[in-house]
Amino acid sequence: xxxxxxxxxxxxxxxxxxxxxxxxxxxxxxxxxxxxxxxxxxxxxxxxxxxxxxxxxxxxxxxxxxxxxxxxxxxxxxxxxxxxxxxxxxxxxxxxxxxxx
Numbered sequence: 001x002x003x004x005x006x007x008x009x010x011x012x013x014x015x016x017x018x019x020x021x022x023x024x025x026x027x028x029x030x031x032x033x034x035x036x037x038x039x040x041x042x043x044x045x046x047x048x049x050x051x052x053x054x055x056x057x058x059x060x061x062x063x064x065x066x067x068x069x070x071x072x073x074x075x076x077x078x079x080x081x082x083x084x085x086x087x088x089x090x091x092x093x094x095x096x097x098x099x100x101x
Contacts (some may be wrong), residue, residue, distance in 0.1 A: 009094040011082050014075065015044070018086050030053075031090055033083060035070075050083070052090060059091060 007029040010019040016034040020029040034046040049067040053060050061083065 007090070008046070008083050009089070011086070013082070016049075016075065016079055018079075018082050029090070029093075031086055033038070033079070052087065059087060061087065 006018050006022075010017060017034050017036065018031070018032065020031050022029055030051065030100055032051040035049055035050045036044055036046045038044055049070065050061055050063045053062055
């Protein structure tokens with residue numbers, strides 16, 4: 001992957017994070033909202049609450065199962081603006097890639 005064209009960021013609030021990762025087969029970023037937990041043994045793990053996926057109509061934010069309900073009960077006022085910002089940044093990055101930057 002060309003580092004000049006990479007799209008990487010991480011935003012954290014309490015045990016929530018909006019972050020990018022990259023797959024082995026594709027240079028396109030994978031952007032997700034995760035929730036971090038600490039096990040009784042002290043190990044930190046996370047699970048995905050939502051992720052972005054591009055289709056013919058643009059970007060969709062897809063929630064895993066009923067995890068939108070979990071987010072709606074907890075801290076949505078702080079997290080939602082960052083979800084919107086991530087979507088805008090992701091759309092802008094892909095527009096630049098399609099434009100030959």
